[in-house]
Amino acid sequence: MNILYDERVDGVLPDVDKAVLLRTLRTRLPNLEVLHQREELKPYECDGLSAYRTTPLLVVLPRQLDEVQGVLRICHELRVPVVARGAGTGLSAGALPLEKGVLLVMARFNAILHIDPDARTARVQPGVRNLAISQAAAPYDLYYAPDPSSQIACSIGGNVAENAGGVHCLKYGLTVHNLLKIEILTVDGEHLTLGADALDSPGFDLLALFTGSEGMLGVITEVTVKLLPKPQTAKVLLAAFDSVEKAGRAVADIIAAGIIPAGLEMMDNLAIRAAEDFIHAGYPVEAHAILLCELDGVEADVHDDCARVRQVLERAGASSVRQARDEAERVRFWAGRKNAFPAVGRLAPDYYCMDGTIPRRELPGVLQAIAGLSTHYNLRVANVFHAGDGNMHPLILFDANQPGELERAEALGGQILELCVKVGGSITGEHGVGREKINQMCAQFNSDELTLFHAVKAAFDPGGLLNPGKNIPTLHRCAELGAMHVHMGQLPFPELERF
Amino acid sequence: MNILYDERVDGVLPDVDKAVLLRTLRTRLPNLEVLHQREELKPYECDGLSAYRTTPLLVVLPRQLDEVQGVLRICHELRVPVVARGAGTGLSAGALPLEKGVLLVMARFNAILHIDPDARTARVQPGVRNLAISQAAAPYDLYYAPDPSSQIACSIGGNVAENAGGVHCLKYGLTVHNLLKIEILTVDGEHLTLGADALDSPGFDLLALFTGSEGMLGVITEVTVKLLPKPQTAKVLLAAFDSVEKAGRAVADIIAAGIIPAGLEMMDNLAIRAAEDFIHAGYPVEAHAILLCELDGVEADVHDDCARVRQVLERAGASSVRQARDEAERVRFWAGRKNAFPAVGRLAPDYYCMDGTIPRRELPGVLQAIAGLSTHYNLRVANVFHAGDGNMHPLILFDANQPGELERAEALGGQILELCVKVGGSITGEHGVGREKINQMCAQFNSDELTLFHAVKAAFDPGGLLNPGKNIPTLHRCAELGAMHVHMGQLPFPELERF
Numbered sequence: 001m002n003i004l005y006d007e008r009v010d011g012v013l014p015d016v017d018k019a020v021l022l023r024t025l026r027t028r029l030p031n032l033e034v035l036h037q038r039e040e041l042k043p044y045e046c047d048g049l050s051a052y053r054t055t056p057l058l059v060v061l062p063r064q065l066d067e068v069q070g071v072l073r074i075c076h077e078l079r080v081p082v083v084a085r086g087a088g089t090g091l092s093a094g095a096l097p098l099e100k101g102v103l104l105v106m107a108r109f110n111a112i113l114h115i116d117p118d119a120r121t122a123r124v125q126p127g128v129r130n131l132a133i134s135q136a137a138a139p140y141d142l143y144y145a146p147d148p149s150s151q152i153a154c155s156i157g158g159n160v161a162e163n164a165g166g167v168h169c170l171k172y173g174l175t176v177h178n179l180l181k182i183e184i185l186t187v188d189g190e191h192l193t194l195g196a197d198a199l200d201s202p203g204f205d206l207l208a209l210f211t212g213s214e215g216m217l218g219v220i221t222e223v224t225v226k227l228l229p230k231p232q233t234a235k236v237l238l239a240a241f242d243s244v245e246k247a248g249r250a251v252a253d254i255i256a257a258g259i260i261p262a263g264l265e266m267m268d269n270l271a272i273r274a275a276e277d278f279i280h281a282g283y284p285v286e287a288h289a290i291l292l293c294e295l296d297g298v299e300a301d302v303h304d305d306c307a308r309v310r311q312v313l314e315r316a317g318a319s320s321v322r323q324a325r326d327e328a329e330r331v332r333f334w335a336g337r338k339n340a341f342p343a344v345g346r347l348a349p350d351y352y353c354m355d356g357t358i359p360r361r362e363l364p365g366v367l368q369a370i371a372g373l374s375t376h377y378n379l380r381v382a383n384v385f386h387a388g389d390g391n392m393h394p395l396i397l398f399d400a401n402q403p404g405e406l407e408r409a410e411a412l413g414g415q416i417l418e419l420c421v422k423v424g425g426s427i428t429g430e431h432g433v434g435r436e437k438i439n440q441m442c443a444q445f446n447s448d449e450l451t452l453f454h455a456v457k458a459a460f461d462p463g464g465l466l467n468p469g470k471n472i473p474t475l476h477r478c479a480e481l482g483a484m485h486v487h488m489g490q491l492p493f494p495e496l497e498r499f
Numbered sequence: 500m501n502i503l504y505d506e507r508v509d510g511v512l513p514d515v516d517k518a519v520l521l522r523t524l525r526t527r528l529p530n531l532e533v534l535h536q537r538e539e540l541k542p543y544e545c546d547g548l549s550a551y552r553t554t555p556l557l558v559v560l561p562r563q564l565d566e567v568q569g570v571l572r573i574c575h576e577l578r579v580p581v582v583a584r585g586a587g588t589g590l591s592a593g594a595l596p597l598e599k600g601v602l603l604v605m606a607r608f609n610a611i612l613h614i615d616p617d618a619r620t621a622r623v624q625p626g627v628r629n630l631a632i633s634q635a636a637a638p639y640d641l642y643y644a645p646d647p648s649s650q651i652a653c654s655i656g657g658n659v660a661e662n663a664g665g666v667h668c669l670k671y672g673l674t675v676h677n678l679l680k681i682e683i684l685t686v687d688g689e690h691l692t693l694g695a696d697a698l699d700s701p702g703f704d705l706l707a708l709f710t711g712s713e714g715m716l717g718v719i720t721e722v723t724v725k726l727l728p729k730p731q732t733a734k735v736l737l738a739a740f741d742s743v744e745k746a747g748r749a750v751a752d753i754i755a756a757g758i759i760p761a762g763l764e765m766m767d768n769l770a771i772r773a774a775e776d777f778i779h780a781g782y783p784v785e786a787h788a789i790l791l792c793e794l795d796g797v798e799a800d801v802h803d804d805c806a807r808v809r810q811v812l813e814r815a816g817a818s819s820v821r822q823a824r825d826e827a828e829r830v831r832f833w834a835g836r837k838n839a840f841p842a843v844g845r846l847a848p849d850y851y852c853m854d855g856t857i858p859r860r861e862l863p864g865v866l867q868a869i870a871g872l873s874t875h876y877n878l879r880v881a882n883v884f885h886a887g888d889g890n891m892h893p894l895i896l897f898d899a900n901q902p903g904e905l906e907r908a909e910a911l912g913g914q915i916l917e918l919c920v921k922v923g924g925s926i927t928g929e930h931g932v933g934r935e936k937i938n939q940m941c942a943q944f945n946s947d948e949l950t951l952f953h954a955v956k957a958a959f960d961p962g963g964l965l966n967p968g969k970n971i972p973t974l975h976r977c978a979e980l981g982a983m984h985v986h987m988g989q990l991p992f993p994e995l996e997r998f
Contacts, residue, residue: 118755118860141757163699174699177676190947198856198924199888200662200673202932202943203952203971208707229757256617258640258728301800357697361617389698425697433701444701448689453702455958472702
């Protein structure tokens, strides 16, 4: 039995005859690469959230658009669910395969089709890596702004599917704000264009609807992104604080001063020590919290803003404020932050990365509550986050081999996400819902809202064949959780106790 | 017969017993103000596009949320179509009433509920005027960025429904980029929240989907917008050119130089003369085209950018470049632009305002083509537009009392919009589709795309009661046009010949 897709609450999937499917694929798409042996399927069992694993029925690796179309048509005819996958770096098990489904790997569509420096756009295939777009645009002094920490590896198709963010999205927005147009194939293999090359597009905004829809509405086959001129200069300030609350208040003060930093990141002591030990970024290891504040633009402006931010930081009680001396030090400061996850990963055998958002003003209070929860569950929590836009990434440290620790980590994580919802935030900022947070969606939305989501899903995919069991929970799943909740009256997400 | 809603191609509307509807409204909502006499209905026959007029069955003017809910429930039960209306300033007949429908006027919901200077948000009712939000935020040095020319009068609910723009949307985005959350009532009166106070929101992006949906998906009852800090300073440059093509190229050069102006507007000679005559803005009346380029931000930055823009303008062949001496002159420069429509309106008894978008690089070519079409149809065209983001507003001058002029104006307008689609642009940048451009949507989208729009519409409003006949044409309407197109082989939108 597959515990990750639970037919009892997620809906019954059609039974598939693997031999028939394989034969049909081979007959109609003779050049398509298909993996079907157990050992071939192994590498595709999970995405970046490796705690969730399922062996797919089949993996297909198309190279041509008509192969993708063919796979979708065949799966539609035979009623086989399809899960699309890019680089597999997602952190919410959004590309987790199904035992009864085909995993459609888009990684080979990795061509940069056109860079238009006048229109400031790049037209690329979905398997192109995020960073590769900026590299291709660099000769024109342009770049693609959203920069998730996985940007070396993650693909733009996955970025669109998850509406990825990054350390610069406070100023430059999420993926949805940096897109012009996408080409998609619908569940039955029909080709559509969403968005336009020009400003806005009439009709309903299906481009925004599709962005962040986690593979439930169609398969992305081409992406046109906006490029931005590289800022003339970028400077970063590193401020140390003797309490996380002071750092949290400094964040609010910077924003209140009318400054929009290119990045405004916070790390607590555990994260600082881990990153320093791993990267030697030059962080003050005694500080209870640090803020990294990047300012970019033209020279004179940045100079002026740096002085203002320094003043705000000092008034907020920073024990020290340092500006990166040169570009090498600036890159080092950021390397510590961008490698905070793997760095923290060295402190314990396992960690569980959360991705909640909260209104900025709630920062100090939420941080205090997390500290309390950490003590209560007796598990260390490192806090790393995009402070400027209220997107927190608490990392819960545990050892899955110690009896009870995984359960405690999951319970603690659930409590943190419920806290986010309670203060007016949400259960995900940029990593998506995927399979991981499917239950927390029941806390985030009521049944009317979920019903509307299902109606929209049905407009694109009436048979429910695209990535079922992710992103939008069935009402049945929520009812089940709700019933258990009332019955047991304990944890907000009681199914976590079943692990 | 109502020529504006054509049941033959737009779908048959339910027959409504006005007496039963009136009695039901009065019984169940005794405090609701209902207009039903012919002379009371007269002022509500059109919105800002007065060429399109229909007398509504009834007008309701609720003051309480439960009245709006009650109206929707009653109309849902009795199968009566509902058209929502804000301030009625829309320019695409999006709030044009239906003979068989209720006009739901939301103008009395005009309270500013909360300004939160820390979170930089304003929570307001849908009837609040666009400018009133900035006025309420002014004590905190904040403002609401999107500024349509009608900002004194237009309401924020209408801005959301049409995804309104303005002269500053090149830098600060359209309405959709400045929204956090809306409250809506569905067609059957159910209350839903779309979006969230925090960054992003999980699930499908229904907030973006709803924005610009022109009243087809639900009724907006509350809006939470983002506020921005007022820029420290703003300067405007006025450049004169001896050809519109040169001005068009200067726009591309400014963008290519990596500068993002707060506004970048262009006017041709006819518009310049009209505005100067009306407002005395100080425009050079001999110029074939002028550009207004506003730069905002901190003092040092703006100073630097002004120098760079001046250099670009001079290299592009500007015959003169003037910077507004002081704030009074800056405001005067903008007043000319913001009043260009009424100013041009003084040149001829009637004018027809277009709203196409094109990729920026196509600007010089499209301007030349418009000049050619103007000669061909023997009608003057004044060009006023948001050059920076490729959103054109050609104003076609005509006299409806001269036989054949209205027909020629409509035909010329259709040709301009088809030209926009042909060069990769769209038939509307910020005014919406409404009833006005319903036929051009058949040129913009193919039947697969329109089918998907209808499926999305059905997810929200399966009975098709909300604003039918606007925004998304029926396939039947497009087929009819297409058939006539093939048959007659002349105009792209042959029905225009029927006027």
